[in-house]
Amino acid sequence: MLNDAYGNPVTTNSADTIKVIDAFVDSYIGFGTDFSGIFGAADRDPDCAIAAAYATLLGLFVETPARVELSTKYANQAKAALGNATERERIFTAAVLCLRELDVAGALAHFRTLASDHPGDLFAIKLGQNTYFNLGDDDGLLWLINQVFDRHKDCAYAYGMRAFGHEQKSNFGQAEADGRLATEMKRKEPWAHHAVAHVLLTQGRHDEGIKWMDDLSNEWDDRNSFMFTHNWWHQALFFLEQEDFQTPLKLYDEKIWGVDKTYSLDQVNAISLLWRLEQLGVDVGDRWTDLSSFVAARTLINDQPFFDMHYVYALARGGHADALEALMAGAEKLGRDAPGLTRAVWSDVAVPSMRGYISLAQGDHKGAVRQMAAAQPRLQEIGGSHAQRDMFQLAWVTSLVEAGKFDRALPILEARLAFRQGVAMDTHLLENARARAT
The missing domain is CATH 1.25.40 (Serine Threonine Protein Phosphatase 5, Tetratricopeptide repeat)
Structure with a gap:
C-alpha cells in the first residue's frame, strides 16, 4: 500500500x-x-x-x-x-x-x-x-x-476552495483574504483568482477586478478550457458592467469562444456573455449562428437545469427547432421522472424558465414574463454562482421593462443600484426604465 x-x-x-x-x-x-x-x-x-x-x-x-x-x-x-x-x-x-x-x-x-x-x-x-x-x-x-x-492549511487549493465558499455565502472579506492568500501561496491557482474576481464584481470594484485578472491571466493558458474561458468571462463582465461593450466582444472572439466549442461549460460561458450583451442592447452580429450550431449538435443534454437554461436561448436564437424540441422534451420528462432531490427543480424552475426564454428569444416579452414569473424566487436551486445567475435576473427585469411592467421592474433595479452604487450598467437600466414608465 x-x-x-x-x-x-x-x-x-x-x-x-x-x-x-x-x-x-x-x-x-x-x-x-x-x-x-x-x-x-x-x-x-x-x-x-x-x-x-x-x-x-x-x-x-x-x-x-x-x-x-x-x-x-x-x-x-x-x-x-x-x-x-x-x-x-x-x-x-x-x-x-x-x-x-x-x-x-x-x-x-x-x-x-x-x-x-x-x-x-x-x-x-x-x-x-x-x-x-x-x-x-x-x-x-x-x-x-x-x-x-x-x-x-499548507495547501493553496484549500484556501481557494474556502474562498469560493465564503464568497457564495456573501462573506466577502474572508473570501477575498483567502483568495489572495491562496494566490500568494501558489500563483497558478485559478480558482482563487476566480473567487476574488467574484468579490470584486459583486462589490462593484471593477477597475480593481480588471487589474487583478489581467495581472494573473498568464497563469491560465495551460489550464483546462473551462477555467481558461471562465476566467476570461469574468474579465469580460468587469468591462461589460462599465458599459465598455467592445472589449467583451473582443474577449468573446479571442478568449471565450473557440477553445473547445463542443464542451458544455465553454458553451455556457459563451452563451452567458452574448445573452447579457443583447439584454443591454448590444448588436452581437452573427455570433449566435456558430454558437447555436454547436449547441444543436450536442449528444449530452438535460444533464443539469443550469446548462439547459442556457442552451435553450441559444437554440431559440439560432433557429434550431428540432434541437429545441428535443431539449424541452427531455427537460419536461425530468420534471416528471428525475430523482426526488432534483425533480422539482426541473418541473418548477427550469422548464417554466426555459419556456420563458424561448418567448424572450422570439421577442414576446409579455409571454416571457408570464412563463418565468413563478420560477424567479427559486432560481438559486438551479445551481451556478450568484454572478452566473445574475444573467437570469437581467433576463427577467429587462422582460418586465419591455412588457411595460414598470411597477415590478423598478423596485428590482432600485435594489440593484442600492447594493452596488455607481455601476454604469445598473444606473442606465434604472434610468431607462424610469424614462419609459413616465
Whole structure:
C-alpha cells in the first residue's frame, strides 16, 4: 500500500498508479489537463478500486455517448476491487457510483462522511463542493471545506476552495483574504483568482477586478478550457458592467469562444456573455449562428437545469427547432421522472424558465414574463454562482421593462443600484426604465 500526494493510503503497490492518481487529482482540483492517463492506470492496476472509481468519474465527464460504456466498464471494475480497498476508498467509490445513478443525495451523504472521517481526501471535498454547487446549496459547499481545512492549511487549493465558499455565502472579506492568500501561496491557482474576481464584481470594484485578472491571466493558458474561458468571462463582465461593450466582444472572439466549442461549460460561458450583451442592447452580429450550431449538435443534454437554461436561448436564437424540441422534451420528462432531490427543480424552475426564454428569444416579452414569473424566487436551486445567475435576473427585469411592467421592474433595479452604487450598467437600466414608465 502506498500513499497519494495528500497522504491518503491507496490500495496499490504501483508507483506508476500513484503518479497517475496524483496527476489526475491535481488536474481536477487545479483545473489542469492531465486526466486521461487514469484509464490506462486503472487498466494496468485492476485491483486498485479508487483508480477505477476515478476512471468511472472521468467516463461520466465525457460528453459523448462513449460515457456510458466507459463509466460502466470502470464502475464494474471498481466494485470488483472493493474487497481489498480501504474504508476511504470504499466510501469514495460508493459516492461515485451514486453520481453515476443520479443519486445525488446518496453521493452527498458519502462526501459528508469522507469530510468527517477522512479529511485528507481533498479531491472528495472538491467533488462534493461541485455537487453542492450544482444544487445551489451554499451552506453545504462551505461546510465541506471547513470540515477538512485544518488538515490542509499548507495547501493553496484549500484556501481557494474556502474562498469560493465564503464568497457564495456573501462573506466577502474572508473570501477575498483567502483568495489572495491562496494566490500568494501558489500563483497558478485559478480558482482563487476566480473567487476574488467574484468579490470584486459583486462589490462593484471593477477597475480593481480588471487589474487583478489581467495581472494573473498568464497563469491560465495551460489550464483546462473551462477555467481558461471562465476566467476570461469574468474579465469580460468587469468591462461589460462599465458599459465598455467592445472589449467583451473582443474577449468573446479571442478568449471565450473557440477553445473547445463542443464542451458544455465553454458553451455556457459563451452563451452567458452574448445573452447579457443583447439584454443591454448590444448588436452581437452573427455570433449566435456558430454558437447555436454547436449547441444543436450536442449528444449530452438535460444533464443539469443550469446548462439547459442556457442552451435553450441559444437554440431559440439560432433557429434550431428540432434541437429545441428535443431539449424541452427531455427537460419536461425530468420534471416528471428525475430523482426526488432534483425533480422539482426541473418541473418548477427550469422548464417554466426555459419556456420563458424561448418567448424572450422570439421577442414576446409579455409571454416571457408570464412563463418565468413563478420560477424567479427559486432560481438559486438551479445551481451556478450568484454572478452566473445574475444573467437570469437581467433576463427577467429587462422582460418586465419591455412588457411595460414598470411597477415590478423598478423596485428590482432600485435594489440593484442600492447594493452596488455607481455601476454604469445598473444606473442606465434604472434610468431607462424610469424614462419609459413616465
